[in-house]
Amino acid sequence: MESNMKKLGLGMMRLPRLEGGRDADIDKKQTADMIDLFLERGFKYIDTAFMYHDGESEKAVGELLAARHPRESFFLASKLPLWSMEKKEDMEEIFNTQLERTRAGYFDRYLIHGIDKRLVKKVDEFDAWGYMKSLKEKGLARSIGFSFHSTAEHLDEILTKHPEMEFVQLQLNYADWESEDVQSRLCYEVAEKHNKPVTVMEPVRGGALAAMPEGIRDIFLRAAPEKNIASWALRFVAELPMVNMVLSGMSNMQQLIENMDTFDNLKPLTEAEHRVISEVMEELSKIPTIPCTACKYCTPNCPQSINIPRVISLLNDYNTYRNLDANVRRYNMLTKSDKGKASSCIKCGKCESYCPQNIKIMSVLEEAAKAFEG
Ligand code: SF4
Ligand code: SF4
Incomplete structure (x- = not known):
């Protein structure tokens, strides 16, 4: 990946939808305008996946990006969805469908999608590792890696076994930085130990760190009234040395423009700004929540199969x-x-x-x- 590439990636998983439409009903006019402006302002990285918008995201890449812009003007990532596959041969079929949908000819980055403790068994069983390597050898995937949802210990184990994986995509954000569940910091440190560049997913935690309850928004606004709330979360991850790309699933032109402005004027957080984020985290931790430990003792006996x-x-x-x-x-x-x-x-x-x-x-x-x- 070019070292001077701007660090914001356009995630094509929460695209604008037609009014009252389903997930698959992408507002193509607005999406095309967003893509055009994104490229015009010198950003390049576009991230999609097989199942985003029920398959319509990859098709939108084909129609609105690849068919309208020179191939070298964008950098495209997509992902192998193993969980929906029944047999090893499905990998080739799905990959070919992805190439056809996106009209991209090749992927700059190709990832095994969403490795966790359950999926990794299938990854091993189908030797998806070997398949990824074969795509790289054929030039169909210029760089290979995986997105990850499990513990830092598990990440360490995988990166030790599979040094051929060139990068990892991790859920990093300040709210999950010390969480026992997501383990953002610990996973980041494992990537650092293995010297693997990190692509960040969910830097704004699915929009949560841009929304925020009113009293908590005020902490940010008091500290910097001119900054939008999401920019704090984006800057928190963008300054980490191993991070070379920050993906954000943007849903409208305003979000796109605000995020591009943040990245065009990217400055590391000061110590005082880090203290503001700590204060926000402290206030968030005071909001009462239901003390479920996710032990799952309740679920096997539920006749309605409620999770x-x-x-x-x-x-x-x-x-x-x-x-x-x-x-x-x-x-x-x-x-x-x-x-x-x-x-x-x-x-x-x-x-x-x-x-x-x-x-x-x-x-x-x-x-x-x-x-x-x-
Ligand atoms: S039994 Fe169910 S509701 Fe209770 S703590 Fe365990 S997972 Fe949560
Ligand atoms: S149906 Fe309702 S009350 Fe009965 S086990 Fe399931 S969640 Fe609990």
């Missing part, structure tokens, strides 16, 4: 950051069919008798249904 800990986690996230849209989107993905929705709870009470935290699960689910199902 109780995950629903609680979304509700906690919403109650902390007030980012309704992002959590409704996650909730809809979690509960694609009617089965498993919070509102499908029949109040049998079985779950509550297993919960070591004595959480009033039935009323929590009522709250979640009200928040996420409208």
Whole structure:
């Protein structure tokens, strides 16, 4: 990757949609305008994936980017979605579909999508590592890596076994920096130890660090009234030495312009600004949340197959950051069919008798249904 490439990448997973449209109904006019301006201002990195916008994101890349701009004017990343594959041969078929959809001829970066403890078994079984290497040898993937959602220890294990992987894509942001679950800092340190460049995903935590409850926004606004709230989160990750790209899934022209302005005037956070972020984190930690430990004792006996800990986690996230849209989107993905929705709870009470935290699960689910199902 060119060392002077601007560090902001346009994530094509939350593109503007037509009014009232489904996820697949991308507003092509606005998206084309966003892509044009992005390239015009000297940014290059575009990130898509097989399943974004139900497959329409890669098609939009083909129609709005590759068909309208010279290939060398953009740098394109896409990802291999192993979880939807049944056999090894599916990798080749999906990859060819991606090339066809995006009309790009090759990917500048190609990633195994979303490695976690479960998916890595399939990655090994299908030898996706070897497949990625073969794509690189053929020049169809100029650089290979993976996006990752697991522990730092697991990342260390994978990078030790697979030094051929050239970069990693990690969820890094200040809210997850010290979290036990995401382990942003620890994962970053593992990448540093293996000398792997890092692409950042979710720097604004799905929009949460741009939304923020009012009292907390005020802390940022008091410190720098002229700066938009998302810029604090973007600068936090952009200054990390191993980070060479920061992806943001932008949904409209205003977000795009604000983020490009941040990156065109990129300055490291000062010590005083780091203290502002610490103050924000402290205030966020005071917001009461439901004390679910995700032990999952409650789920095997639920006749409605409700993913109780995950629903609680979304509700906690919403109650902390007030980012309704992002959590409704996650909730809809979690509960694609009617089965498993919070509102499908029949109040049998079985779950509550297993919960070591004595959480009033039935009323929590009522709250979640009200928040996420409208
Ligand atoms: S009370 Fe609701 S959530 Fe709990 S086990 Fe019964 S159906 Fe499932
Ligand atoms: S049993 Fe209680 S603490 Fe454990 S996952 Fe279920 S709700 Fe959370």
